[in-house]
Amino acid sequence: MEFDVFTLLPEVFPPYLESSILQRARQRGLIEVRVHNIRDWAADKHHVTDDVPYGGGGGMVMKPEPVFAAVEAVLGAGPQACCPLILLTPQGRVFNQNIAFELSRLPRLGLLCGRYEGIDERIREHLVTDEISVGDYVLTGGELPALILIDAVSRLLPGVLGDPDGALDDSHASGLLEYPHYTRPPEFRGWKVPEILLSGDHAKINRWRREQSLARTLRQRPGLLERAPLSEADRKFLEEISRSSDSQKP
Ligand SMILES: C[S@@+](CC[C@H](N)C(=O)[O-])C[C@H]1O[C@@H](n2cnc3c(N)ncnc32)[C@H](O)[C@@H]1O
Structure with a gap:
């Protein structure tokens, strides 16, 4: 499965993606994660990606132009887009194991990480196709939520876990919490x-x-x-x- 992540903080991703199970899954070609720096698509000299909100108020808002340019260059535009684009946002449907299963059936997925006060509403209305939250709390950016989603979806893909049935007994997979585990010593x-x-x-x-x-x-x-x-x-x-x-x- 392929993931294309759009972010202003690409440096957040390698340490996690280059560890343990996700690293092995990438090396074995079971998943591919491409991280795109939205700033690279900002056309002005200073690569500005945010601006003050219309109507006043604190904080900054992610500008539409670089986000549209990045996503359309990588995923394609409008009906020609190759795959869904999920916005990570505390306003989305709350992520759970069923959603992870649903997404794991897709061959490719775009993930858009917000920062600051969030994104210009026109991105949500005209570019994003789905919105996912990782819970009813607010983080500083969508990077951790994107990694959570990549992790939860990847471990459901055939061959990613050492034990092929490993994900079946997990909490929430069967609608129940998992039983307790013990190891040595007795x-x-x-x-x-x-x-x-x-x-x-x-x-x-x-x-x-x-x-x-x-x-x-x-x-x-x-x-x-x-x-x-x-x-x-x-x-x-x-x-x-x-x-x-x-x-x-x-
Ligand atoms: C400080 S938050 C903005 C929150 C926004 N002002 C609101 O009230 O909905 C900045 C970014 O972090 C990400 N984020 C924060 N909390 C999240 C959550 N619970 N689930 C998914 N993404 C989240 C989103 O991408 C969001 O655009």
């Missing part, structure tokens, strides 16, 4: 690994993990259970633990 400071994980009985381990996922989701994110695909056995287990926690209430 006892640390007196805290023991649950006996069942050492038993070698995979059917029992799978059931234990499913129940841990259900219990953890009920405790930490009960709203997720409304949409999660649940079996009869899952529902029975949830009823039992809800009943036993009710009976412990004063």
Whole structure:
């Protein structure tokens, strides 16, 4: 999958993209990330990319001309554009695993990172095709959100993770939070690994993990259970633990 990132801070990207799983995915040709400096498309002598807002108020606004020029040069213009252009913005639909799956089916994606007070509205209206937020808080720029999106989408692509099924059990992939993990040693400071994980009985381990996922989701994110695909056995287990926690209430 190919990503084209448009930013005023291209130097932010290499340290992360050149580490660990994303680095391996790039070296193996599974993803390609091209980072474009919007400033390179600013036509004036000083490569100005921002200006004061019409109507007054503090902060600066990203000018439309260099952003349009950069995006149209790389992705193509209007209906001829090769792929969607996502604006990272706290005003967009909130990113989640389903959106990551949806995007992972695309061959190519443009990502536009805002800075300052944000972008000139005409960019949003006439260039951007989708808007994504990484949560209800405000960052100084769209670079971290773009990296979050690239990371979450890339690890869903075939071959990127060492374990091909690795992403299937992850939190949110199945609509539930993931079960707890343990590794060696079997006892640390007196805290023991649950006996069942050492038993070698995979059917029992799978059931234990499913129940841990259900219990953890009920405790930490009960709203997720409304949409999660649940079996009869899952529902029975949830009823039992809800009943036993009710009976412990004063
Ligand atoms: C300081 S923010 C501007 C926020 C803007 N004034 C507003 O209230 O919507 C600068 C840039 O950071 C990025 N950004 C900030 N928070 C974000 C979030 N939660 N998700 C995605 N991008 C975000 C956007 O690209 C935004 O244009």
